[in-house]
Amino acid sequence: MNTGLVAAKDIFTLPTPRIFTIPPATSFLDSLARTLSETLNLQDDPAALADAVIFCPNKRSSRAIAQAFHVLATEKYGHKALIAPEIRVLGDLEDDHTIAPIGVSELELGPPLSPSKRRGALANLVQKFRAEDPLPPSSALTVADQLGSLLDQAAMGEGVDWSKLETLVDDADLAKHWQLSAKFLEIVGEYWPAHLDEEGATDPMARRVAAAQALANNWHNKPPKHPIIIAGSTGATPATRLLMQAAMNLPQGAVVLPGLDPDVSEDAWSAIASSPSHPQHTLQRALGKLGVDKSHVIKWPGAVETPNNEARRKLINEALAPASTTKDWTDRLKVLSGAESPKHLVESGLKGLTLIEAEDESEEALAAALLLREALETKGKTAALVSPDGSLVRRVSALLTRWGVEIDPSSGTPFLQTPHGALFALMFQWLRDEGDPVQMLSLLKHPLVRIGWDEENYQSALIELEAHADEFGKDSIMRGPRRHDSLEELADKLGMNKRAQSAQLIRDLVSATRQCEIRPSTMQKPIDGNSFARSIARLAERLVTTPAETGSTRLWRGSVGAEAARYLEALAEISQELGEVAPDLWGEFAEAIASERAIPPRGGEHPRLAIWGPLEARQQMRDVIVLASLNEGAWPAAAAADSFLPRRLRKKLGLPDPEERLGLSAHDFAQLACAPDVKLLRSKRVDDKPAVASRWLWRLRTLSAGGLGSPEAVDEALHPTPQNDPLVWARAMRKARTYAPAQPPAPKPPIDARPTVFSVSRVATLIRDPYAVYASDVLKLKPLAPVGADSGPAGRGTAIHAAVERYEIEGGDIMRLINEELKAAGETTTAIELNRPLWSRAADAYLVWRNEREPRVREKKLEIKGSITFEVSGRKYILHAKADRIDLLKDNTFAIIDFKTGTPKTKKQLETGLEPQLPLEALIAHGGGFEKLPAADTSELIYVSLAPGAASTKADNGKPVKLDEGPMAEAQKARDGFLRLIHSYSTLSQAYYSKPRAEFTWAVSDYDRLARRDEWTLDAGADA
Template identity: 35%
Template sequence: MPGRLKKAPELYTLASHTSFVDGLVRGIRCRFGDDPLTLSDVLILLPNRRAVRSLRDAFLRASGGKSLILPRIEPIGDVDEDDLFLSGNLMQGTWERELAPPIPPFMRQMLLMDIINRWSHKSEGSVPEIAQCAILARALGQFLDHVQTERLTFKDLENLVPSEYANHWQKTLDFLRILTEHWPDILAPTGFSDAAIRRNILLDGLREQWLENPPSHPIIVAGSTGSIPATADLLGVVSCLPQGMVVLPGLDLFMDDISWDAIDDTHPQATMKHLLSVIRADRDVVKNWLDDDIPDHRRARNDLLREVMRPAETTDQWRFLDLDLTAATKGFSRIETPGPREEAGIIALMLREALETDGKTAALVTPDRQLARRVAGEMKRWDILIDDSAGTPLFNTSAGVFLRLTAQMIGEGAAPVPLLSVLKHPLCTGGQEVGYFRKMTRLLEEYILRGPRPGAGCTGISTAIEMALTKRKNSKNSLKNPASNISAITNLQNLKDWWQTTSDLIMPFEQTMAQKDASFEALLIGHIDMAERLCASHDKSGAERLWQGDAGEEAAKFIEDLHQAALYLPRLKSENYPALLDVFMGGITVRPKYGQHPRLNIWGPLEARLQHADLVILAGLNEGAWPPEPPADPWMSRPMRKDFGLPSLEQKIGLSAHDFLQAASAPQVVLTRSEKMDGTPTVKSRWLSRLDAVAPDISLQASPSWLAWYRMLDLPLEKKDILPPRPTPPVTSRPRKLSVTGIQKWMQDPYSIYARYILKFKVLDPLDADPGAADKGTIIHDVLDDFMGKYSDHLPDDAKAALIDIGRQKFENYMDRPAVRAFWWPRFVHVAEWFVEQEKKRRPYHKTTATEIEGHMAFDLPGGEFILTAKADRIDQLADGSYSIIDYKTGRSPTERKIYAGYAPQLPLEGLMAEGGNFDGLKAGPVSDLSYWQLKGGEDVAEITSFNLSARNKMDVTEVIKASFDGLTRLVTSFDLEDTPYLNNPRPDNLGYGEYDHLARAREWQGKES
């Protein structure tokens, strides 16, 4: 027989210093004993699934590991849960009304996106991109949930007077009226219901059922603050059931009445105060769930924290405080670190130390997920794996990253960086053996993707490979180094075949994305098909590899949910697909199912509720992080929310304060924060500021040794100042062949010769590099070489137009780069004008005999034969039969001082080779002129620097050439001695561009040489 309702509610509280789930179990056992049959009749309702798991663990601890029959434990949901959840098991047999299932989140988001998009096109102003529509739709869905959760009706929008608000809020209000008018008609054909309304109906139905037929078995609602109105009403009914009880988490029974009346939404007791008003119960009727004696230091801690949270209106009472601060701060400390790296390191040390005590548990509680990841990373130095129970965003998991990268790769036309990001991802093997796939990816990077960007898409990559292969086959260097050239041709041929196979996996989706617009479903299917094909290995399917593990399962569910809702999204611009996928993925979190450490935990504030640990570290206590800034509402301003009847945004701060207060009441607590974040000073949390105000004369600083200990972890046992490198390889390993530019580099920076020719380290071009100074020089050299080769005997009628036309052909592949079009090309046109005028003046007295001419010269030296090679830009023959050697410079020309000091031997050594007839097809002859033509292209278009007879040094070209020869022989002879080291930039007055300075670790030893 159902019993009668009690006249007064039966309300309890568990003090914040007590482990909630353990205290709840103790109270249940005190009231119902250990009889399994009695316990099995008890129904316990908790806020969420995590609390259910924690309570089950608490029963197991209390039983000493013995088997037992548990009570029925069900989650009921709370306001800050992302999912509007109510256990279906709870309703079976008690609520028979058939309700439409809740609308899937993505389906609702897409329906709302369509509404926002159509309204934007009709209204004045800019139309947001579809990704922005998705963000607005998510916020709009949350707004609908809040309105429906608070049991407000959208008809109340009529009570808001538009003229009282800013113009843009008036437009938003108009949109909300349209939405609420049409939303029921949009939702009805789908066969789904609003999740918040459905939950309200279920909770109200359960409440009515229990009112009409009060259950005879015990019902306990524990841990809920009643922040959902329907939940608060249910708590009121349960508290009056014959065997109903409500246990509140940390209700403050000792706060003075004046402060209680002054509580605002930011106070930790605000939601429970509101709950008591809904139940129509005074605080006096609430009893302690347990009658345990509170240790003095725990009572003192409670008193201190109560004062820290005192409402602003009564903070004048701080002047009259009489707190036992010594007792209050027992097991309560605080650490402020220079930055987040040190904060994470110290926390990791504390967690590691906790393991030294048998059975001791420890937990990090922080809303800062980046800090949580840092701590988890620091713990790996001791081979301790610890999961963040708050979860990892799907877009940061391996599967999520791969899906995002593959979409971005196609969206950016297979540009080098996103393409390599996909090909080098651990999941990507393209149906091939892993080692071979990685090898071919490296070849693609080396031969094609480093340097200027190839053409767009898979076709652009194929064209670039074909061009590189053709260039290698036609290379003039093939005869000089046939083995190297054959190897390169073989690599490129293999690369061509491999890329054909790999691009076949990519091109179907690339073709779909090439359409101006497409359905979201087609884009999603094409994307996943490509991703699975790329993930396949030689022995596993792509689906097996992509969707494996917790993250893979969550990613698969995410894609399935998206696919089911895709029909509700209209066609979109294909180029917007990657950004839209990022937005959809942004709301998904992967939580670990297994593998959590038995004694260590990382919790978010939500996960920490109702949990317990011996040591609790509250971290990230900076304003804006904990408590978080109230989220902005794009659909209603604060005054509009108040007028409409929605809770204030500050309610979240009150809930966050309650989380902090509960966690800070643990037996041992450490508060931590970083003084700077990304180099910017931070503001400490308001609760720390209040703690300083309440107890300014006490120091909560933990031992300063923590920071010192952390820094010592990575300190070397012995610190030595590094000295400049002095490599002395065997003489047999030293180069016996260098170009004239190599000789100049040898004189400037011998270490670069060691790295390049002995260690065989080749400098790689940057990925997707913008054309640089070297590219500019190569282009202009090629233009002038073609022009002089075509018109060596005569100039055309319009020489300037002919030269510019050749330049246009050479610049064509670079014109898509803004800097080339805006700066390089106009400067080249100026150079072309100057060059043609210069040629007209020179032609009567000079005859160009060769351009880009190669040569080599052998020297018999004590250490053996040494070969000097060169490629001269241009050699003219004067009327007297002597040669003028010209070097085009698009950068700076060497100064006269460097020439005569022997630091710029390029032209003199080329002169030496010309005199000896060592250039291909050029007869031996005297050299009378060495000239640098600096082609600037600016206001000072060009400058010619010629060296023949110097009035200052009385040294003519012949003497300069001889001096350079002497310098060369001394240089080679010196390095033929095994004791001669290859130093890094040994001459401060002749420094070169140090491409290998990082290998020489120059920054570590510069300025420290003895």
């Protein structure tokens, strides 16, 4: 590189070609603006820049350089106003208004396809190619995106000839799947050009190249008299290189490259040509295409480097040198050091460079947020976070709000994370099954949804809709298993249960759905996308309408509303090209399109802080630069695998190497890492797995160790001082206060608050988990059934009990009764049909058992209630039961029978008193406590398994439990145990402990979390 000093006034007097570079430690845009202002004499004339045309890589850099010119004109030179230069974006060359003095219409090119139309058209071609086995629409879009990327790469490759593909595949003798892939690529080689011809359209990349060529020809034929500067681009695209080629030879033209390495050796420069992942590769190729030797590139006037800046640049660039040139790194350090020692070079280069390695992503995000927040402590100090990880930057943005700092990531907010995006996603999910309780409540609870109601009445109706029980004590209609098929049926049930507000709310929702003429849940034929998008828009407007505003006003206003409208337009455009979509695939298809959209950052950036992606950070500079996510797979990301072609065929076809993207990413890193104050940030663990540090960090450490003598010396040089270590700050913030170890709960409520009425099953709960009795009977806390939950074992058990009872009363087909009761309990039709053979086996086993017992039974009672009263310590205690079945045998004794759809209790559990239910029922029967049954002893305690499947056909199923001392002895033991139990709980000193018996700690209880078991025990039942 030509390192001779050039004065600003001489820029346009230098011989052509004029190509400059600005070193990375210098603020690119500020330096560009200062020198051009000096060259064109902005100091004396506020209109001095008016005729200049500056091309920038992206919109952010164009805004930044416009701001830089404005600051110079108003603050430095004291002008009241500025006539700014024309600043254009290289990526918008194909737009009519950017190609002055000619327009695209004069190029005789067809109109461009919008991104949505292009995606839909490619997806349609994919589906036609796979006519016998079409893909789901969302998958077809994914393949279309890959094909679109391949078309763009072909445009970048300059001269790709798809007609060679078949011959190349045959010659290469590739595996069959690659041959199939080559056949598939006829879409881009033949069918896509034919489609464009049929539509009279031009591919966007082809239009861009044509526009650049037209502008370059115009400059050549009639060279502009005003300055033309192409600044900040690496020359990665053919269109940009065409403009560079023309501009560098204009009378007042110049090209300004970002960060060309002036110290690269000739061997390394040659090696870079075959190293696409190298940061200088794109620049090297661009200079080669332009026919310019790097020695002719001139350092931009006014671009100043301090000795430390220069040392950092040399260190970073050498650390990222091609692998083939690293064998002589020690010698290279000596050459780069000049008159100084390699140690001095490394020490100077590492000044201002800090490496921070967090334990995990959470700590990394907090450290990044603290570094940004710390910059605000110094007046005028600026800072920026740069990371390619969208999740990290959103987390940092959220963390900054705790200090009242609002910074939106430059990448914007994903559309689905906005209220409008979430609304559409919920609508698509709900429309698959409008009666689904979970999806319906999710939609109704969305903050935008009001369906014409005012806020107070709407919230009241929602509360009524979700109420745990109605005035009759019945289970909530919405909670527990679903018991309605449609919204209309739900509204009727709510009305019958005297829930007038919620019934009207559901009727209004039904009315709103009628605004949606196309409803996937009711459609059988494929759906047209245009009609569906319009119908969805009308439904959304109806849902968000309030008494004060119509939906058309409320839904579409603001930047988020505008994006919602653009989303529906894109949905319609893609669908128009792709074709009709099956009703059951619409939701997934629409969500796939929404997931790729984002809301741009809100207007008005923070004056001192920024959060950027690597693309937005190009040419930007701040006092502190935080480079985060420096792990392999994140930054740099792995080179994308080509789904269609192996690398050797890509090269023969002229397609760019996939590693070139790594080279651009490496160039971004090298530019940013040369800033005066840089914090390198990474996580040691990502997704709870060890993470590998970025190759750039590894190479930097290795090279630096050669100068400092050891890796430990490098770590020490890169480590932040304790007073400036964000991990110290983060860990101090996250450190929990020291508390005494949590103790098991031991509530001792007043005696008169303790329960005196127990069912026989509740006695077992008092033995197993007294705390559950305390929570439910003393605190009156009842479990709230989930909305739309499965029927569950308890619900199925109740249904089978009811079916058996009905069979004994009504007779008939027991399987019909089982199906009816399971349906009434909320069991799905699919589950009932799936388990029908198992329930049939259980029913057959029950009938065999029942028929075998009939000769011995005098009378039988099902679901019979009974109770007995005791007096303990001056208080009356009632023990009650509802027996599944009691048989009065011909010998005038009872057989007490319990039907089980779960696991029957064992002899040991009965004899040890842990399962006293049946013995206590025998005790009630002995005292004549059961309705319409005489007092009598019990001779048999029987468990009958009605569980589906093999459990119901065991040989001992329905046989009396063989107790050592007989049922009445166990009944007496159960009586004594119950009296001891209630006597102990009738004293104030007895606490209600959480699962005091080790045998039952594994069982999950509804009250485990209330007892905070996770804090004082590690039993398996704690994680309820």
